[in-house]
Amino acid sequence: VSRPGPDLEASGPAAAGLVGGGPPAVAAVMGAGSWGTTFAKILADAGCDVRLWARRPELARSLRGDRCNPQYLPGVRLPASVHVTADAPAALAGAGFVVIAVPSQMLRQLAAVGAARRPGGGVRDLLKGVELGTTLRMSEVVCQVAGVTGERVAVVSGPNLAREIAAEQPAATVVSCTDEAVARRLQAATRTPYLRPYTNRDVVGCELGGAVKNVIAIACGMAEGMGFGDNTRASIITRGLAQTARLGVALGADPMTFAGLAGLGDLVATCSSPLSRNRSLGEALGRGASLAEVVHEHGQVAEGVTSCQPILQLAAGHGIGMSIVEHVVLVMHEGVSPREAMTRVMSRDTGAE
Amino acid sequence: VSRPGPDLEASGPAAAGLVGGGPPAVAAVMGAGSWGTTFAKILADAGCDVRLWARRPELARSLRGDRCNPQYLPGVRLPASVHVTADAPAALAGAGFVVIAVPSQMLRQLAAVGAARRPGGGVRDLLKGVELGTTLRMSEVVCQVAGVTGERVAVVSGPNLAREIAAEQPAATVVSCTDEAVARRLQAATRTPYLRPYTNRDVVGCELGGAVKNVIAIACGMAEGMGFGDNTRASIITRGLAQTARLGVALGADPMTFAGLAGLGDLVATCSSPLSRNRSLGEALGRGASLAEVVHEHGQVAEGVTSCQPILQLAAGHGIGMSIVEHVVLVMHEGVSPREAMTRVMSRDTGAE
Numbered sequence: 001v002s003r004p005g006p007d008l009e010a011s012g013p014a015a016a017g018l019v020g021g022g023p024p025a026v027a028a029v030m031g032a033g034s035w036g037t038t039f040a041k042i043l044a045d046a047g048c049d050v051r052l053w054a055r056r057p058e059l060a061r062s063l064r065g066d067r068c069n070p071q072y073l074p075g076v077r078l079p080a081s082v083h084v085t086a087d088a089p090a091a092l093a094g095a096g097f098v099v100i101a102v103p104s105q106m107l108r109q110l111a112a113v114g115a116a117r118r119p120g121g122g123v124r125d126l127l128k129g130v131e132l133g134t135t136l137r138m139s140e141v142v143c144q145v146a147g148v149t150g151e152r153v154a155v156v157s158g159p160n161l162a163r164e165i166a167a168e169q170p171a172a173t174v175v176s177c178t179d180e181a182v183a184r185r186l187q188a189a190t191r192t193p194y195l196r197p198y199t200n201r202d203v204v205g206c207e208l209g210g211a212v213k214n215v216i217a218i219a220c221g222m223a224e225g226m227g228f229g230d231n232t233r234a235s236i237i238t239r240g241l242a243q244t245a246r247l248g249v250a251l252g253a254d255p256m257t258f259a260g261l262a263g264l265g266d267l268v269a270t271c272s273s274p275l276s277r278n279r280s281l282g283e284a285l286g287r288g289a290s291l292a293e294v295v296h297e298h299g300q301v302a303e304g305v306t307s308c309q310p311i312l313q314l315a316a317g318h319g320i321g322m323s324i325v326e327h328v329v330l331v332m333h334e335g336v337s338p339r340e341a342m343t344r345v346m347s348r349d350t351g352a353e
Numbered sequence: 354v355s356r357p358g359p360d361l362e363a364s365g366p367a368a369a370g371l372v373g374g375g376p377p378a379v380a381a382v383m384g385a386g387s388w389g390t391t392f393a394k395i396l397a398d399a400g401c402d403v404r405l406w407a408r409r410p411e412l413a414r415s416l417r418g419d420r421c422n423p424q425y426l427p428g429v430r431l432p433a434s435v436h437v438t439a440d441a442p443a444a445l446a447g448a449g450f451v452v453i454a455v456p457s458q459m460l461r462q463l464a465a466v467g468a469a470r471r472p473g474g475g476v477r478d479l480l481k482g483v484e485l486g487t488t489l490r491m492s493e494v495v496c497q498v499a500g501v502t503g504e505r506v507a508v509v510s511g512p513n514l515a516r517e518i519a520a521e522q523p524a525a526t527v528v529s530c531t532d533e534a535v536a537r538r539l540q541a542a543t544r545t546p547y548l549r550p551y552t553n554r555d556v557v558g559c560e561l562g563g564a565v566k567n568v569i570a571i572a573c574g575m576a577e578g579m580g581f582g583d584n585t586r587a588s589i590i591t592r593g594l595a596q597t598a599r600l601g602v603a604l605g606a607d608p609m610t611f612a613g614l615a616g617l618g619d620l621v622a623t624c625s626s627p628l629s630r631n632r633s634l635g636e637a638l639g640r641g642a643s644l645a646e647v648v649h650e651h652g653q654v655a656e657g658v659t660s661c662q663p664i665l666q667l668a669a670g671h672g673i674g675m676s677i678v679e680h681v682v683l684v685m686h687e688g689v690s691p692r693e694a695m696t697r698v699m700s701r702d703t704g705a706e
Contacts, residue, residue, distance in 0.1 A: 159587030170695065171584035172592070231524035234512030234622035238614050239525070245612070259598070259612050261591050268621055269587035342523065 025049055027189070028095035032059055032084070034072035034162040036101030041166060043099075044079035045192040052084045053091035060086035076166040097186075100142070137207045151179035154186055155206040156197075157262035159269035161276075168194040174262040175199055176206040198261065205257030208248045212311055212325065213267040214304030216240035218282035219324050220271040222331065222338040225286020236324060237271055243315075243322045250318040277302040285331060286338045305332055378402055380542070381448035385412055385437070387425035387515040389454030394519060396452075397432035398545040405437045406444035413439035429519040450539075453495070490560045504532035507539055508556050510563040510615035512622035514629075521547040527615040528552055529559040551614065558610030561601045565664055566620040567657030568678050569593035571635035573624040575684065575691040578639020589677060590624055596668075596675045603671040630655040638684060639691045658685050 025048060029040045032054035040052040054060040063069060063084040067077050078084075085091050092098060139153045158173030165171055175190065175197045177183040183199040190197045200206060216236065223232045245258040257263055270276045281302045284294045295301055308328045315322045327344065330336035378401060382393045385407035393405040407413040416422060416437040420430050431437075438444050445451060492506045511526030518524055528543065528550045530536040536552040543550045553559060569589065576585045598611040610616055623629045634655045637647045648654055661681045668675045680697065683689035 159584045159591070161582065161584050164582040164584045169581050169585055170588070172588045228522050229514065229517040230622045230626040230628075231512045231514050231517045232522055233625070234618045235523070235525045235614065237621055238512070238612075238618035241617065242612065259591075259595065259617075261588065264594065264612075264617060265587045265591035268590055269583045272586070272625055273583040275583075 026051070026094050026096050027099060028053065028091045028097075029099040029101060030088070030091065031055070031101035032063060032069070033101060034069075034166070035160075036099070037063075037069055037073055037078070038076075038162040038166040039099055039101060039156075040082045041076070041079060042190055042192055042195055044081045046189055048081070048189055050079075050082045051091040051093075051095060052078075052082050053088055054084060054086055057086040060084050073163060073166045076163075097189075137204070137211070139203055139207055150203070151177065151182065153177070153203070154182055155203050155210070155262075156186070156190070157206045157210040157266055159261060159265040161269055161273050163275055165195060170194055170196075172196040172198060172261050172265070174206055174260065176201065176203050176262065178203055200257065200260070200262070202254040202257040204251050205248050205253030205255075206262040208251065208253060209244060209258055209263040209266055211307060212240070212244040212247070212322075213270050214278045214302065215308045215311060215325050215328050216244075216267060217270045217276050217278040218285075218302070218304045218308070218328050218332075221276075221279040221282020221284075222286035222328075223282075223342065224279075225283040225288075226338060226342065228342075233271060237267055240324045241267055243320070243324060247311075247315050247318065247320045247322065250320055251314075278304040281305065282328075282338075291332060304328065308332055379404070379447050379449050380452060381406065381444045381450075382452040382454060383441070383444065384408070384454035385416060385422070386454060387422075387519070388513075389452070390416075390422055390426055390431070391429075391515040391519040392452055392454060392509075393435045394429070394432060395543055395545055395548055397434045399542055401434070401542055403432075403435045404444040404446075404448060405431075405435050406441055407437060407439055410439040413437050426516060426519045429516075450542075490557070490564070492556055492560055503556070504530065504535065506530070506556070507535055508559040508563070508615075509539070509543070509550075510559045510619055512614060512618040514622055514626050516628055518548060521545075523547055523549075525549040525551065525614050525618070527559055527613065529554065529556050529615065531556055553610065553613070553615070555607040555610045557604050558601050558606030558608075559615040561604065561606060562597060562611055562616040563619055564660060565593070565597040565600070565675075565678065566623050567631045567655065568661045568664060568681050569597075569620060570623045570629050570631040571638075571655070571657045571661070571681050571685075572677050574629075574632040574635020574637075575639040575681075576635075576695065577632075578636040578641075579691060579695065581695075586624060590620055593677045594620055596673070596677060600664075600668050600671065600673045600675065603673055631657040634658065635681075635691075644685060657681065661685055 027043050027048045028051045029036050029043070030053045032040075032052055037052065040050045043050045052063070054063060059069075063078065068074075069076075139150070139155060142148070142153055143150055154175060154177035156173060156175055158171070160171055160173050171194065173190070173195060175183050175186045176199070177186070178201055180199060180201060183201070187197045187199050219236050219240065220233050223236060241258055241264060244263070245253075245255050248258060249255055271279060273279065277298070281294050281298070281304075284297075285291065291305070295305075308325055312322060312325050312329050315325065327336075327341040331338055331341050380396050380401045381404045382389050382396070383406045385393075385405055390405065393403045396403045405416070407416060412422075416431065421427075422429075492503070492508060495501070495506055496503055507528060507530035509526060509528055511524070513524055513526050524547065526543070526548060528536050528539045529552070530539070531554055533552060533554060536554070540550045540552050572589050572593065573586050576589060594611055594617060597616070598606075598608050601611060602608055624632060626632065630651070634647050634651070634657075637650075638644065644658070648658075661678055665675060665678050665682050668678065680689075680694040684691055684694050
């Protein structure tokens with residue numbers, strides 16, 4: 001199991017399942033990175049009793065004692081109704097629903113440890129990415145490992161940089177589930193004065209938007225590192241979103257989802273933010289650093305570095321061209337320089353939009 | 354005629370007309386603000402012979418002598434094939450097409466002075482905004498005043514901050530005309546190593562995207578001035594674009610235009626850029642300055658200040674709610690504070706996206 005580092009990205013696609021009726025009074029949040037911790041605070045502020053699971057016992061101890069995490073969320077105090085533990089079964093006991101907030105490539109292991117042990121339990125993940133080797137979306141991994149059906153699984157996604165929400169800055173998000181009643185109950189469980197959750201039934205679109213945005217953020221960061229400005233970034237965002245929407249439609253998503261909070265909203269927040277790990281990594285590469293140097297310095301790999309290949313593979317399997325993802329793959333995994341990749345994009349013929 | 358100040362916005366909706374066949378060799382650009390001057394450079398770099406008209410004789414003289422405008426476009430050199438003049442009839446003589454780049458509220462006067470005098474001539478504007486008092490889009494004003502039909506009029510719009518394009522940073526744009534042959538010829542006349550023009554036939558959508566984005570940029574600036582971060586800005590951009598698209602559909606636009614370069618692309622570039630006058634004005638208001646103070650300091654009114662009312666009126670006439678435009682109108686024209694306006698938006702009930 002790889003060590004989950006501080007996750008400063010906007011949340012991504014996610015999955016949720018519920019047990020019993022009515023708004024859930026007890027929730028388990030698995031993962032105490034910056035987004036998991038922020039989500040625990042949201043649920044507590046919305047009136048839930050929350051169990052927050054931290055993988056490392058020393059982190060659980062310090063969160064319990066100090067009620068804050070100066071490394072991940074400086075200046076943010078955990079509400080009294082958030083109970084922190086390093087004991088996964090204790091966190092899950094009696095939880096009306098389960099939130100998973102770990103890096104996407106370790107979801108399968110966590111789901112196997114946690115949710116699958118509770119045949120009646122449900123799972124909700126707050127992740128992004130497509131699994132390496134299988135090209136499954138994260139909610140599909142949850143369904144498969146936990147043995148639950150799709151309508152027990154929801155996705156939460158939007159322009160949701162953890163530090164800003166934890167600081168109670170106004171934001172909106174999307175709670176997506178094929179079962180609208182489940183989505184509405186999760187909406188009630190996450191509504192606070194600083195967060196406006198909207199419901200949506202397009203799980204595929206929300207999940208895909210959250211996954212691909214990490215790769216597009218790397219491309220934006222590379223352009224910025226090379227000294228390009230807001231026109232270039234806006235062009236990358238626009239063309240990247242159009243390509244994501246094309247893949248989404250091929251997978252059965254509603255194209256309008258990509259124009260909404262979980263598509264455009266999440267993408268714009270992530271590609272603009274100095275808090276995004278993916279954008280920062282791209283920026284360092286654009287300035288001339290090597291991938292090895294950046295990973296060595298940050299001590300971890302940003303989500304888009306590992307997910308760009310399976311996303312490109314997924315697109316290729318559906319006959320969809322994704323030039324921006326392709327160029328990130330070339331830079332990440334095939335030694336092409338960011339400047340050479342940019343020149344290749346700009347030199348293509350133009351046509352109708 | 355009000356004094357046109359330095360225009361640092363992305364370009365907005367526009368209108369173009371052509372005389373004769375083949376790629377136009379001679380073009381007139383009316384208006385030597387930062388965008389007009391940049392457009393003259395683009396046309397020259399694409400191979401056209403350009404006449405650039407400056408309203409003020411002293412500006413024409415200094416542009417002719419120094420080949421640069423240190424106030425509007427520091428560090429940028431005008432190509433040798435750009436001829437600067439303060440004599441409008443001389444600029445228009447023999448021009449294959451005419452580009453208008455003046456603030457939207459003075460378009461009618463300029464069109465009357467220039468294009469209407471040349472029955473065979475065409476007009477292309479690079480403006481944003483909806484005319485005060487008539488709620489006409491700018492291309493409609495051009496058609497009306499110059500007495501030409503819609504297919505002679507094209508719009509150029511996209512993530513096109515003038516200073517970045519003038520510095521030859523890579524960007525993309527949309528050339529929109531109901532007559533695709535006209536659009537393709539303008540595409541050829543604006544294609545340079547740093548600018549990729551795409552054609553599009555949805556003039557209404559392109560024009561509306563460029564007009565409303567100035568108002569949304571004011572709202573983003575206000576949020577930033579109040580200390581809110583990237584989640585809030587991304588939420589305003591997303592909801593604002595959705596509202597613009599609804600109005601666009603009511604006016605007969607293609608909803609996909611708003612997901613493209615002239616919708617999303619232009620909006621993201623403008624709302625992110627420190628170069629945007631509208632965003633900067635909003636930021637000053639968000640920090641607590643009064644509108645009178647900001648206008649006094651900048652010596653001019655940003656486009657969105659005057660266009661927010663006619664846009665809201667246009668939307669109301671079609672039964673479309675535009676809460677973000679409405680709140681900008683409240684702050685600009687009815688003395689409501691930015692903080693009060695923000696609270697009103699956040700306290701509304703949420704529902705499906």
